[in-house]
Amino acid sequence: MNGESEKGGGMPPATVQQGGAQGSPGKDPHSDLKTLFIQGLYAIIFLFIFIAALQLYFSIQEFISRWFSYDYIPIVNSLYFLVIIIGGIYLVLSYIKHR
Secondary structure (H helix, E strand, C coil): CCHHHHCCCCCCCCCCCCCHHHCCCCCCHHHHHHHHHHHHHHHHHHHHHHHHHHHHHHHHHHHHHHHCCCCCHHHHHHHHHHHHHHHHHHHHHHHHHHC
């Protein structure tokens, strides 16, 4: 056996970063807090948007059931669901494309 295998297989020793929770030197410690705050605000805004979208979804369902004849409700619901599915697929694909 050679000497390298006894010392860890020739791998360099792991380096330990100094500074701990303060981050890298030269970086403003408040920028991490600001970034977390902004991300939290975005999360709250997206939650409100999600709740509003659900409310709109159910309101449109009620609108369809009140304003269309009983015979045509399944057709209108199917078209509405199709528009929702196409819109959702478009949003997901555009998000993936721009990422």
